[in-house]
Amino acid sequence: MMKIFKGIVFYFLLGGSVANAAPSAQDLYDQCSEDFFVSSDVVVCLAKKLAASEKRLVKEQQHAVAVLDQWYVDPAYKEKAREKFLENNKEFKKYKKDYCNFSMSMMGGSESNSHEISRISCVASQNLYYIEQVEENLHYIRKK
Template sequence: MRTVMLVALLVIGGSALAQEESSEIPTERELREACSFDAAGVRECLDKHAKESEAALKAAESAFAAAVKRWDTDAKYAKQTRQKLSAAAAAFVKYRAAQCAWAASLGGGAIGNALEMSRLACIAELNLRRADSLQTAARELRP
């Protein structure tokens, strides 16, 4: 029971730390501005950021899974954590899709390309925030 409480505190603390460090993570607006150097290439640039952020997220998930394998706890707690990570990852994918569809809808009557650019910037930001949260949690797990 103490271990479960400790893990809960570490995850909550990790989330708070991730929020403090979030100033290093570019926002949707900052991503769009960073890609605005070439009007013709904005969408391609944002698509690249979205793909890179997806790779960063997958790497963070793998790093967290590796940290759980090294975690000095009962096997049943490690198994529960792996299961909850899997459920959280699936929920994140659904949340990201809904959130970024909403973000794109804020463009109103803008042309489809502009709406897609908003969606891609949203995906990149959310992926980077989730990756940061996982990296923080992985650092907090003690082998």
């Protein structure tokens, strides 16, 4: 009986975190390809998802800086965290580009819009994952 109870608790704990996870590049592609059959339409759909993720990323980064400014902690720690966050944002841009370039290189000589579909969905997915990480880290900050 206890094993079943532990299994149910584990399922709900894990299930909650998986259900809220940022969509993968494949998830984003699947969402668009369900609605559109022609690859050019899939590219347009993914481009809209990418634009939305970029806009949300900028908004979340600005929000994070505002939250850090309101953090109830010694000013030296606040400034250090702010510097690290801004540095991390720059590193994320580089990482995202390198990661998605690597991912596309694994496609070989794919034809049609496959490379563009892969690039756009990868970048959008990375943006959403990063947003999720930033939001999670902001939960630890006590405001003034």
